[in-house]
Amino acid sequence: MTRETDSSYDVVVIGGGAAGLSGALMLARARRSVLVVDAGRPRNAPADGVHGLLAREGMAPGGLLERGRAEVGSYGGRVVTGEVTAVRRQDAGFLVTLADGSSVAARRLLVTAGLVDELPDVPGLRERWGGDVLHCPYCHGWEVRDRAVGVLATGPMSVHQALLLRQWSEDITYFTHTGPAPDAEQAEQLAARGIRVVPGPVTAIEPLEVIGSSSLAVRLVGGRAVGRDAVAVAPRMVARAGFLADLGLQPVDHPSGMGQHLPADTVGRTDVPGVWVAGNVTDLSAQVGTAAAQGAVAGAQINAELVAEETRDAVAKYRAQQGGSTDG
Structure with missing residues (x-):
């Protein structure tokens, strides 16, 4: 104007x-x-x-x-x-x-x-935001159906996010990162739904070339990497x-x-x-x-x-x- x-x-x-x-x-x-x-x-x-x-x-x-x-x-x-x-x-x-x-x-x-x-300060996260880093199961769940999905815990809604995404895929991994650790009831819910819990902070989200596809490496403190096709985070x-x-x-x-x-x-x-x-x-x-x-x-x-x-x-x-x- x-x-x-x-x-x-x-x-x-x-x-x-x-x-x-x-x-x-x-x-x-x-x-x-x-x-x-x-x-x-x-x-x-x-x-x-x-x-x-x-x-x-x-x-x-x-x-x-x-x-x-x-x-x-x-x-x-x-x-x-x-x-x-x-x-x-x-x-x-x-x-x-x-x-x-x-x-x-x-x-x-x-x-x-x-x-x-406001996204967590994890290298590689923002660059992939809206692509293979997502937040809303109803917006993006279909696109990652039956794939390996990681949930980066950041706050009170992260366990809920993981349980929702379980509707679209049986392969869900919950990274506790900086979010509160699941309480006893939440831990039981995650276990009952076959959702693996990986403790410790995540230091980076990196590309990981796999034969026939392009996936992500969720890098943990100490250098360990967990392969995922997509990562969900609740900003x-x-x-x-x-x-x-x-x-x-x-x-x-x-x-x-x-x-x-x-x-x-x-x-x-x-x-x-x-x-x-x-x-x-x-x-x-x-x-x-x-x-x-x-x-x-x-x-x-x-x-x-x-x-x-x-x-x-x-x-x-x-x-x-x-x-x-x-x-x-």
């Missing part, structure tokens, strides 16, 4: 992923003026396809977003590339400031900026929301222990009047379909709130006119 394009909108959507574009589509179809500001850093960019999304199974993430932007634009919504750096109150709405110095006014905000995956997930600090809205710990999110009610309404959220910024485990649905719900609720506000204003004006009229 540039300063020449500064203006005012009914709703500014911060984040142009599935949640943001779905919300913007709902609002644009409701004849609202909508601006979507997208930083262009989708979380699922490394993935080869979107999975579990009805009628779009396997579609490239970039292709899905391109189609969504076109749909929003076809109803008059506007999508721009930019990064929101600050939001503050202005009159009855908000002033949204971007990194290039431009700003726009909004009556309402829909925040769908997603989250950041710490933190909502992208630093730009909301001036509104007093900041991420808090998620009850699951998975990271930090922006709390909201069932339709996306936050504790700050006029600010709504949808997608991974509030629901850390939401897949693309869930995020899109949340965006649509929030968009509809924002429109309803604006309709109610406009109706109150119209009634007040109508009453003033009626009170000021005189009989002829």
